[in-house]
Amino acid sequence: MTIAIIQFGGSNCDLDVLHVLEDVVGTDAELVWYKEHDLDKYEGAIIPGGFSYGDYLRAGAIASRTPIMDSIKKMADEGKPIMGICNGFQILTESGLLDGALTTNEYPKFRCEWTNLRVETNDSPFTSAFKKGEVIRIPIAHMEGNFYADEATLSKMEDNDLVAFRYVDSEGHVTEEVNPNGSQENIAGILSGNRNVMGLMPHPERASEEVLGSNDGIRMFKSMVEYISSR
């Protein structure tokens, strides 16, 4: 079982994800340059964070229109798990694999800090190792993480249990003060309708070892590996 880590010009969290998958989780992973078309041999994919194409046009817009994204869509259609982190989340919304859009933070500043997240569902290939309602610590680092969707989309996401994580205080309460970017309903991560695609702004790969201050993120990767093994 091998997980593909997709690299675009400007990806910069690719090696961190590779390190976590190989050295911490202990699974096989490969870096895949975006010019590769055939992803059939991979059982899952991660689109890491960074600034693909310098965030030109809109964050994630140009990467989302590259041919490799057709192969990612094919993987998603086959039920393989796809996770987009930060810029990867932006690429997934721009490609239409996930609903909504990520726009400039309400206070237009690059925010790099720890956040508390509440696990909203553990019914997904990425969150099965968590307890629903659990509060975890994962850092963010972005300027365009303000999640926006229209009312109809938001209620569809609510009805189908597609919100994966929300920004909360340490007690697990959703408040305006702890919303780092103005995201609607404090949304930090979401799932696709068929639940095998997830995007999130926080960086689980930066919180996968105790020495980094938290290892809560490791369970997202472990959930993914577990899901692949059970397919």
Added chain:
Amino acid sequence: MQYRAEVTIERKSGMLDPEGTTIKRALEHLGYHTNDIKTSKRYIIDLEEESAELAETKVDEMCQKLIANPMIHNYTIDLREV
């Protein structure tokens, strides 16, 4: 025929415009009061097509597929022959 299209991309109404809000605040520090400031992006696209209609269709496709995000943006196309 040669055409020039000026495409203006704006956020849909009701959406936050953090850049506009920041500029509004900065202007207030300079003593200028404004009711609201909205930002937009403009793209100038030169292209060759057989007719204005065809050129407009092409530019509209470009907006739908890449330049705008229909989820959050409205756009206008101003086309002229050059």
